[in-house]
Amino acid sequence: MRFCITGVGLWARGLTSYAAFEAAAACGFSGIGDAAFEPPRPSHIPARERRRAGLLINLAVEVAHQACEHAGVDKASTASVFSSSMGDTTITDYMCRKLAGTERLLSPAKFTNSVHNAASGYWGISAGSRAPSTFVGGFEASFGAGLLEAISQAKGFGGPVLLVAYDVENSSPLADVCEIGETLGVALVVEAERSRVRNAGFAVPAELRFVGTRSEFPVPRACGLAKLAGANPMGPALVLLECCIAGIPDRCSPLRFPATTRGCIELQFLDKS
Amino acid sequence: MADTRVGSDDLRRERSLALNVSINSYTLTSALGTGICALRESLRQNRFCLDSAGWLDCDVPCYLGKVAIPDGVEVPLKWRSRNNRLVELALRQDGFEAAVQAVREEYGAGRCGLVLGTSTSGIDRTELAYRQLDDSGRFAEQFHQPAVHNPHAPTDYAAERLGIAGPCLTVSAACASSAKVFATGKRWLEQDLVDAVVVAGADSLCLSVIHGFHSLQLVSAEPCRPFAKNRSGITIGEAAGFILMTRERSAQTLRLLGVGESCDAFHMSSAPEDGNGARLAMDRALEDARLRMHEIDYVNLHGTGTRSNDDVEGRMCGAMMDDRTLASATKGWTGHALGAAGIVEGVLCLEALSTGLVPGTRNTVDHDAPFDLVLKNRKRSINTALTNSFGFGGNNCSVVFSR
Numbered sequence: 001m002r003f004c005i006t007g008v009g010l011w012a013r014g015l016t017s018y019a020a021f022e023a024a025a026a027c028g029f030s031g032i033g034d035a036a037f038e039p040p041r042p043s044h045i046p047a048r049e050r051r052r053a054g055l056l057i058n059l060a061v062e063v064a065h066q067a068c069e070h071a072g073v074d075k076a077s078t079a080s081v082f083s084s085s086m087g088d089t090t091i092t093d094y095m096c097r098k099l100a101g102t103e104r105l106l107s108p109a110k111f112t113n114s115v116h117n118a119a120s121g122y123w124g125i126s127a128g129s130r131a132p133s134t135f136v137g138g139f140e141a142s143f144g145a146g147l148l149e150a151i152s153q154a155k156g157f158g159g160p161v162l163l164v165a166y167d168v169e170n171s172s173p174l175a176d177v178c179e180i181g182e183t184l185g186v187a188l189v190v191e192a193e194r195s196r197v198r199n200a201g202f203a204v205p206a207e208l209r210f211v212g213t214r215s216e217f218p219v220p221r222a223c224g225l226a227k228l229a230g231a232n233p234m235g236p237a238l239v240l241l242e243c244c245i246a247g248i249p250d251r252c253s254p255l256r257f258p259a260t261t262r263g264c265i266e267l268q269f270l271d272k273s
Numbered sequence: 274m275a276d277t278r279v280g281s282d283d284l285r286r287e288r289s290l291a292l293n294v295s296i297n298s299y300t301l302t303s304a305l306g307t308g309i310c311a312l313r314e315s316l317r318q319n320r321f322c323l324d325s326a327g328w329l330d331c332d333v334p335c336y337l338g339k340v341a342i343p344d345g346v347e348v349p350l351k352w353r354s355r356n357n358r359l360v361e362l363a364l365r366q367d368g369f370e371a372a373v374q375a376v377r378e379e380y381g382a383g384r385c386g387l388v389l390g391t392s393t394s395g396i397d398r399t400e401l402a403y404r405q406l407d408d409s410g411r412f413a414e415q416f417h418q419p420a421v422h423n424p425h426a427p428t429d430y431a432a433e434r435l436g437i438a439g440p441c442l443t444v445s446a447a448c449a450s451s452a453k454v455f456a457t458g459k460r461w462l463e464q465d466l467v468d469a470v471v472v473a474g475a476d477s478l479c480l481s482v483i484h485g486f487h488s489l490q491l492v493s494a495e496p497c498r499p500f501a502k503n504r505s506g507i508t509i510g511e512a513a514g515f516i517l518m519t520r521e522r523s524a525q526t527l528r529l530l531g532v533g534e535s536c537d538a539f540h541m542s543s544a545p546e547d548g549n550g551a552r553l554a555m556d557r558a559l560e561d562a563r564l565r566m567h568e569i570d571y572v573n574l575h576g577t578g579t580r581s582n583d584d585v586e587g588r589m590c591g592a593m594m595d596d597r598t599l600a601s602a603t604k605g606w607t608g609h610a611l612g613a614a615g616i617v618e619g620v621l622c623l624e625a626l627s628t629g630l631v632p633g634t635r636n637t638v639d640h641d642a643p644f645d646l647v648l649k650n651r652k653r654s655i656n657t658a659l660t661n662s663f664g665f666g667g668n669n670c671s672v673v674f675s676r
Contacts, residue, residue, distance in 0.1 A: 076538075086422075096399055096481075106487075108488045111481075111488050112489070112665060115664070116424050117445060117446040120666055121541050124537070124666070125541075130550055131536065134453055134534070135445045135446055137445060138441070142425070152460050152461065156463070173411045174422060177412060177416070177417055178423060212383030212438045259440065260440060
């Protein structure tokens with residue numbers, strides 16, 4: 001399936017936009033590990049909802065907003081796919097601890113936010129969007145699974161689709177079983193190839209195919225990015241972003257990363273012409 | 274009327290050429306019974322399927338739509354959770370595994386996909402792990418199960434069991450989860466990503482959902498009574514269901530005709546009074562199916578039994594339907610299976626299409642829906658059916674089937 005990436009949003013330690021990613025790439029991402037994590041505070045969430053939004057929701061809404069702005073798409077009519085490997089583990093931890101105790105009265109707001117599509121709901125309210133929105137999971141393959149679904153939707157709907165992929169650093173006891181060592185949120189606007197691309201300044205065309213064999217997680221080209229990419233299931237997104245940066249010479253070599261437990265997707269980047 | 278268009282005109286033309294999707298095989302395990310024969314028997318006998326015996330040490334007074342999972346139904350420790358045991362039990366019914374094996378042999382495992390909707394996933398097991406933390410506050414050995422403590426757990430287990438090697442995706446959009454699987458599955462077939470796709474739903478009882486809905490004061494102490502004047506909230510249920518779909522193979526078949534999705538853009542846990550978000554999902558589903566509302570013979574309503582949900586859905590459907598469309602809400606039989614509600618009610622639509630028995634609105638006597646709600650099971654040959662599923666996050670999905 002051919003598609004085109006037309007917008008990017010990003011939030012991680014030391015990398016709080018795609019522009020920051022491009023700038024850091026120029027110096028091999030040296031020093032991003034020294035930066036402290038700054039929690040995003042998206043101003044576009046309405047006040048009523050903002051009070052109840054935790055880190056994961058703020059992260060997702062922030063990168064979603066960035067990507068739509070970058071692509072110049074209409075937020076209210078763009079369909080969206082949200083994807084995470086572990087979901088909101090802060091809420092999972094809260095719910096399970098509360099339910100393990102004797103006083104089991106849960107906070108209604110926290111229970112409402114415990115649905116995996118909570119970030120999608122906050123985004124829809126913030127963007128005033130009645131377009132279809134979903135949450136998908138593929139455990140460790142969630143970035144590939146989400147990208148496949150977003151591209152399939154872009155082809156199906158014939159318009160831009162927003163992919164928002166994120167996992168948040170977690171703590172024990174869940175981290176002992178499934179550790180997320182770094183917080184990372186990435187959003188992409190993808191369009192089926194034939195759609196009119198509005199933002200001539202940014203358009204990365206590629207061809208995707210599903211391959212029914214396992215793939216390892218790809219390793220970033222820049223050593224400075226390796227720790228972040230290895231500490232979050234959305235790591236493959238960073239390798240993909242490296243390929244998006246103009247001037248990378250071997251954009252032509254295919255990029256493979258997991259899209260299911262047993263299969264992967266292969267991306268072949270194409271010439272802009 | 275609202276503009277229902279999502280895509281471009283070019284694409285809409287292309288979609289009008291899209292193939293119909295054929296439903297080859299299905300199974301459902303819910304409070305109505307284990308497998309389709311038990312479901313038919315429960316409906317035929319007008320059996321009361323909800324249970325007041327409680328759940329673990331849960332002190333919320335309520336009825337539940339439970340599945341009795343026999344002791345012999347176990348899964349390997351790597352996968353163990355009540356949710357996966359429910360998946361295992363459901364997969365063993367109605368020759369479903371054999372039906373999947375046949376398409377796997379015909380097309381190859383890599384050309385078979387799976388989309389499963391769940392909201393609880395294996396959280397029952399995570400809850401248990403937190404109740405048995407060791408002295409240092411960590412999970413005990415038997416709970417070190419990375420494949421269970423994440424949203425994708427039942428999908429990964431079912432894919433392993435069914436030998437599916439194509440795309441596998443979990444959809445988790447609260448109570449719309451396993452209605453939305455039809456949209457993804459249909460698209461995969463249309464786009465030739467797969468030759469066969471299993472769409473499914475699996476949600477199991479756990480403390481999170483009972484106490485969670487209780488915190489919102491939405492759990493009824495009595496069996497739920499959708500659309501009843503004296504309705505008092507939801508009854509939570511559990512279920513697992515599987516449907517095997519391929520591109521159209523014969524004229525004599527059940528079909529998936531269309532799916533419509535939308536969001537309310539209004540509030541996380543309540544619907545706007547005008548029901549316009551939900552209406553948009555129904556309009557989009559009808560457009561996708563190339564049908565008009567008066568061509569729908571039966572509507573399986575979302576009908577949870579809460580005051581406001583039934584109000585909004587009743588008004589919205591009352592404005593759309595004419596007198597000849599039958600409508601009922603079936604959560605009085607099954608309980609609200611949350612992430613599995615879409616697949617439960619999808620199967621009930623397929624059953625109504627194949628058997629000519631339209632299920633009534635169990636437990637409801639005196640209703641305030643602005644149309645003639647079907648209260649008692651009715652024999653009527655129907656050709657088209659639509660089901661609604663609406664979830665937290667303002668997520669709506671409608672699905673249209675035919676025979």
